[in-house]
Structures are given as structure tokens and as C-alpha cells.
Amino acid sequence: MATGRTHRPATRSRGIPEATVARLPLYLRALTALSERSVPTVSSEELAAAAGVNSAKLRKDFSYLGSYGTRGVGYDVEYLVYQISRELGLTQDWPVVIVGIGNLGAALAGYGGFASRGFRVAALIDADPAMTGKPVAGIPVQHSDDLEKIINEDGVSIGVIATPAGVAQQVCDRLVAAGVTSILNFAPTVLSVPDGVDVRKVDLSIELQILAFHEQRKAGEEAGAESGPDSGTDTGAPAAPPAARTAGGSRKGPDGDVPAVMPA
Amino acid sequence: MATGRTHRPATRSRGIPEATVARLPLYLRALTALSERSVPTVSSEELAAAAGVNSAKLRKDFSYLGSYGTRGVGYDVEYLVYQISRELGLTQDWPVVIVGIGNLGAALAGYGGFASRGFRVAALIDADPAMTGKPVAGIPVQHSDDLEKIINEDGVSIGVIATPAGVAQQVCDRLVAAGVTSILNFAPTVLSVPDGVDVRKVDLSIELQILAFHEQRKAGEEAGAESGPDSGTDTGAPAAPPAARTAGGSRKGPDGDVPAVMPA
DNA sequence: CCATCTTTGTGCACGCGTTCACAAAGACAT
DNA sequence: ATGTCTTTGTGAACGCGTGCACAAAGATGG
Known part of the structure; x- marks a missing residue:
């Protein structure tokens, strides 16, 4: 009764995947920084590093916009800034x-x-x-x-x-x-x-809760010991997760690419 | 050279998919509201509506936590609030x-x-x-x-x-x-x-830019006809993506479930 | 105790997104 | 011109997430 807007089709706007659209602002920011430093061109590898994404993903993202790169050279920073700005509709007020x-x-x-x-x-x-x-x-x-x-x-x-x-x-x-x-x-x-x-x-609040989840898991794993704290019926508070810390380093970043901020 | 943290494994924390973890706070909020209204049990259908998600998705999400529901009845609100809180690590400070x-x-x-x-x-x-x-x-x-x-x-x-x-x-x-x-x-x-x-x-800023993209697309479609402010050289504006249908209400929400807020 | 009815839990299929890996394209030097 | 070298653009494979549809489970009534 609330939403009335249950399943959604994950529409692909005009051929540009939503995931790509969500990354365009990221690229734009990195490009703007390069532009301010008067960097003329940039390779997909460099730009990807600056934006914190995989270079193949970046190239595929750009391929949805058109072929704006030059093989053997890279992308023209100014041109790309303009193209992405236009695509995002930022050339208007x-x-x-x-x-x-x-x-x-x-x-x-x-x-x-x-x-x-x-x-x-x-x-x-x-x-x-x-x-x-x-x-x-x-x-x-x-x-x-x-x-x-x-x-x-x-x-x-x-x-x-x-x-x-x-x-x-x-x-x-x-x-x-x-x-x-x-x-x-x-x-x-x-x-x-x-x-x-x-x-x-x-x-x-949701962002913090997601962090807390991973934080708890890190603490629990480090405390090592046997299986999960729960599994049982209740178990109450999984007992003090020993003041975590100590970057063991080996932890494989419990990330993933999930929302928390999303449509609807 | 920035990140140094390129590809990521999309780790599935302790068997619970990241996408599910990201939705748990959403369920928790809806459940808390029900709890305050002293609602004893809730069906997946009702809760899903309150949280703005698909009921099958909700059930699958809960299935990762365990079998906390009762067939033919639904979920016990209080119990579920506790379980999700514990899972998210919110029972601690x-x-x-x-x-x-x-x-x-x-x-x-x-x-x-x-x-x-x-x-x-x-x-x-x-x-x-x-x-x-x-x-x-x-x-x-x-x-x-x-x-x-x-x-x-x-x-x-x-x-x-x-x-x-x-x-x-x-x-x-x-x-x-x-x-x-x-x-x-x-x-x-x-x-x-x-x-x-x-x-x-x-x-x-990124959130706004994503909205602007869709907003521009809506406007472009509506204006139908020419469009392409520039187009110029290449593909330019692929010119009017056949002025889709009007706001016949059939517009399929240009959403999708994409981040913009994400790890790393 | 049995029948019926509701609602969960999940197997399965599908589609999107990511990543790899490589051929095509162009710059640049000779 | 021709060859080499760099970097793009993308075909294809894979994996995750989503949603359907249904069987299993249990409540409820007779």
C-alpha cells in the first residue's frame, strides 16, 4: 500500500547503463582536476586510477558515449570534460x-x-x-x-x-x-x-549501519575462535568484540559495490 | 597511482550478499516503525511494501539470516528487529x-x-x-x-x-x-x-548530477523533435531517441539500482 | 485427524555489470 | 612507407543480483 512502485525494470536510459551514469560524475571530477593542472591528455589507466575504478570498466563506460579517445595516446581531457558534462546535462542551469x-x-x-x-x-x-x-x-x-x-x-x-x-x-x-x-x-x-x-x-544512518556490519565482522573474525557467534537461537550479544584494530592487512576489504543510496 | 586498490573481489561477507546487507537497515527501519505501533507479526508482502522492495527479494534476504518466519503467518516483528540488529552489530555501542x-x-x-x-x-x-x-x-x-x-x-x-x-x-x-x-x-x-x-x-554533488542526467533525458524526450544542442562532429546527439512515448504514465522510471555511494 | 488455506523458503532462469584478453587503430620513429 | 609500439574499443565469459513460480510448512477450521 505504501510504495505502489514495486518491481522496477532497471531501465537502461538511452543505451547508457545506469551503473555507467553513476560513474560519469566520478570521471568528470577527476578530469576537472586534470584540466586545472593543464594536463592535455590522459590514458584510461591513469584516469581510472584517479577515479578509483578499473581501466577496462572506464573504457567500456566511455564507449557508451562514443569513441572519444585516440589509440596510442589516450583521451583529450578538455574534450572529455565537455562531452561528459553535456551527457550529464551540466551544460545547462x-x-x-x-x-x-x-x-x-x-x-x-x-x-x-x-x-x-x-x-x-x-x-x-x-x-x-x-x-x-x-x-x-x-x-x-x-x-x-x-x-x-x-x-x-x-x-x-x-x-x-x-x-x-x-x-x-x-x-x-x-x-x-x-x-x-x-x-x-x-x-x-x-x-x-x-x-x-x-x-x-x-x-x-544506513551508511553507518553498513559500516557497523563489516566492522563487527572484522572484529568477530579477528577474535577468531570457532564459528559464527550466532547460529544458535539467541546468543544475546555476541559478547564484546575485543577492541579490534591492528590492521592485519590480510583482510580482503569487505566491500562490494552496493547501494544504500538508490532510487525509490 | 592513487588508489592502489584496483579490482576488488566483491567479497560476500560471511555468506550474506552485500546487496542484502545494504537493505537490512531498510527493513530494520520499517520493522521498528511496526514495533512502535505494537504490530506483532508482519508478512513479507506487507514488510516489503513498507520498505519499498520486492517481497521475493525480502524473503530471500531474510533466508540468508536464517529461517525466522512462520509459514502461513509471517515474521515476528520483535524477534526480527532483534535478529537484524544483532546481525548489523547494532546491539553494541x-x-x-x-x-x-x-x-x-x-x-x-x-x-x-x-x-x-x-x-x-x-x-x-x-x-x-x-x-x-x-x-x-x-x-x-x-x-x-x-x-x-x-x-x-x-x-x-x-x-x-x-x-x-x-x-x-x-x-x-x-x-x-x-x-x-x-x-x-x-x-x-x-x-x-x-x-x-x-x-x-x-x-x-554526484547524486544531483545523476538526477540531472535523467532530468535532461526526460526533457529531451518530451521536447522530442531535434534536440541535440550540439551534436557536431560524431554521433553527437543521436538525435531524438524517437520521442519515446509521452508521459502516458507508462514511463518506466529511469531508475535502476546503482550506487553513487559506494565503497572505496 | 484431515482438509484447506496462507505464507514462507528456494530452485531456476534471466539480465546486468564486470573483467579479461585481444584485435584494430593510430602515433611515432626510421 | 613501413615497422614498431602504445592504447583504445569491444567480443565473450563469468558472476552476482533479481524475480518468478512453486513446493514445503504450518496454521486454522471442521
Whole structure:
């Protein structure tokens, strides 16, 4: 009853795999750094190292965009910056509204990463009348009553939700009704949206929990001993995982490439 | 030359797939909500809806933890909350340090989601002497000179980096040297860490860029016709991907389950 | 005790993403 | 021009994750 948006097709947008799209910003950042250092060209191997990915993956990613490299030489940094920027839609201006100007919302408003790359904070919106008019990061907060008006006037299509979980869905509904079709959600809730609206979710608590899982496992393994702490019915707290530490070094990074931040 | 940590094995921690681990916090949140409403049992279908996932996927996820359900009835909410909490290592206390108390760091310090679920902000650390001693979210900021001491004394194994990108790697190195084995990185940089250390990355800018990509695609499709702002030489804009169908509602959400927040 | 009904747990198939490995392409030197 | 050397672009194989569909399990009612 909640989501209504159960299985998803993992659509491949215009032939570019989602996994690739998610990495393009990473490449772009690395390329921008090279550009600032006036590096003219870069090989897939170098760029891959800078972006923290496998070079074959990088080449395949770029192959979805076209053949922008020169065999025997590498990629032209400036050209690639332009192509990726264009592909990501960063050559145009994206007005963004941030709803919920609490600690997090205020931090986001002042976050440099937003302002860079074509994103412009068009408005800060909060439901608290006491906040209205107060400047945050140089932008005056507006009251949520005007949400629809603001979105329409500025042609905003991307909204950031930084409200408490309780009102997130409701804010989301209003944003969507007003015309927003992409939402970045910081509230710890599953948002339900109609088809055609993108939602990406960032949940700090979830990230920590995932780290805790691996951390616990590391501690447990190191404590060595026999099997799993659990397996039994209860076992209560697996007992103090001895103050881990000591990089044994051999641990094979319990990573993997999993979300935690994902659509819907 | 940066990472030094190229290909990764996508380790399957103790038999539990990473993808599943990443969803456990999601289930836990939904279950906690049910628990607060004193709901005794829940079916996979209901819980899946609340968590925004497919019910078959949820059942398979739980099957990795063991057989905690009762056929014909469903899952016992309280029991499941306990099992998942234990599996994630949330039954113990995790002291966390936050390094870099700027806008974002301060917001994180005050973020409720941290304090909940077993995570305790053990210390706030900043390199600015002017910040030292100043209380943020009720916790006095300490100078980064004492970083190692703080980590050792409190047995901190999880660190949060909220510094500018320029010093992130350096802070990371110190954290790792001091014994931290899990890092949540908010700085827009690829961190290089030794094996055995987990890094999860949250990049707000990347999330927005991914949204922009889909947003552009939606706009392009709608505008149908020409498109290609440039196209120029090569493939250029493969010109109107046949103006897909309109918003006939049939738009199949350009989602997919991709990171943007991921290890390393 | 048996029948029926609900819901779990999972075998299986499919598709996406990753990685390897190599041929094609071009730069560069001779 | 021709040969060599570097690096791209990609075909193919593999593995993980997802979702279907169903048999097994147990609750419930007669």
C-alpha cells in the first residue's frame, strides 16, 4: 500500500547503463582536476586510477558515449570534460529548491558542491514561520505556503528534501504536484512517487549501519575462535568484540559495490 | 597511482550478499516503525511494501539470516528487529568521531539518526584552533592534534570525514594509522586506504548530477523533435531517441539500482 | 485427524555489470 | 612507407543480483 512502485525494470536510459551514469560524475571530477593542472591528455589507466575504478570498466563506460579517445595516446581531457558534462546535462542551469532548513538543510544550502557544476539553489523553503525571511547561506528562507509558486516561477525540476521523516512524503507530494520530477531525499523514509519521477535517497544512518556490519565482522573474525557467534537461537550479544584494530592487512576489504543510496 | 586498490573481489561477507546487507537497515527501519505501533507479526508482502522492495527479494534476504518466519503467518516483528540488529552489530555501542566541523560536520553532529541505533558521537575534531572547545550540538570540539589520543582512548573504529577535499586523504591516513577501520567519507575525493579498511562515500554533488542526467533525458524526450544542442562532429546527439512515448504514465522510471555511494 | 488455506523458503532462469584478453587503430620513429 | 609500439574499443565469459513460480510448512477450521 505504501510504495505502489514495486518491481522496477532497471531501465537502461538511452543505451547508457545506469551503473555507467553513476560513474560519469566520478570521471568528470577527476578530469576537472586534470584540466586545472593543464594536463592535455590522459590514458584510461591513469584516469581510472584517479577515479578509483578499473581501466577496462572506464573504457567500456566511455564507449557508451562514443569513441572519444585516440589509440596510442589516450583521451583529450578538455574534450572529455565537455562531452561528459553535456551527457550529464551540466551544460545547462538547474535550479534546485531545498525544503526543510534545519541543520542539514542549512548545511546543504551552504555546500559548495551544489553551487558548482550548474546547480543553483533557487530557494530555501521551511514550514517554520520563524525562519521565513531569515537568510541562510545568503539566501532568504521562504515559507512553505509559497512552495508551488516558487517552483512554477523558477521552473524548478529538482527538489531536495531535508525535512523530518514525518512530513517528507507530504512535502514530496507537493513538490511533485507542483512539477518537480527529480527528488533527492535525505529524510529516512521511503517515498512514494508516480512514474516518471526520479527519487534518489541519501541516508546517513544506513551508511553507518553498513559500516557497523563489516566492522563487527572484522572484529568477530579477528577474535577468531570457532564459528559464527550466532547460529544458535539467541546468543544475546555476541559478547564484546575485543577492541579490534591492528590492521592485519590480510583482510580482503569487505566491500562490494552496493547501494544504500538508490532510487525509490 | 592513487588508489592502489584496483579490482576488488566483491567479497560476500560471511555468506550474506552485500546487496542484502545494504537493505537490512531498510527493513530494520520499517520493522521498528511496526514495533512502535505494537504490530506483532508482519508478512513479507506487507514488510516489503513498507520498505519499498520486492517481497521475493525480502524473503530471500531474510533466508540468508536464517529461517525466522512462520509459514502461513509471517515474521515476528520483535524477534526480527532483534535478529537484524544483532546481525548489523547494532546491539553494541559504536563510538564515532567526526572530523571537520564545518557546516556539514556540525549538521552531522546534530543529526538524530546518528545518535539513534547504537552510534555515539565520541568526539568532534577540527583543525581550526578557533573551534577548539566550542560546543557543537552539545559536544565540545577538540583539536586535530589530539586525534590519535582520542581514537585510542575511546576505542573508536568508525570515523566520519567531513573536511574539505584537500585534506581528506591526509585525515584519512591519520585515522587509519590510529586504528580506525571504517570510514564514512563526505569529502569529494577518492580515498586510498589499505586492505581491511572499509570506506563508504557519500557525495551530494554526484547524486544531483545523476538526477540531472535523467532530468535532461526526460526533457529531451518530451521536447522530442531535434534536440541535440550540439551534436557536431560524431554521433553527437543521436538525435531524438524517437520521442519515446509521452508521459502516458507508462514511463518506466529511469531508475535502476546503482550506487553513487559506494565503497572505496 | 484431515482438509484447506496462507505464507514462507528456494530452485531456476534471466539480465546486468564486470573483467579479461585481444584485435584494430593510430602515433611515432626510421 | 613501413615497422614498431602504445592504447583504445569491444567480443565473450563469468558472476552476482533479481524475480518468478512453486513446493514445503504450518496454521486454522471442521
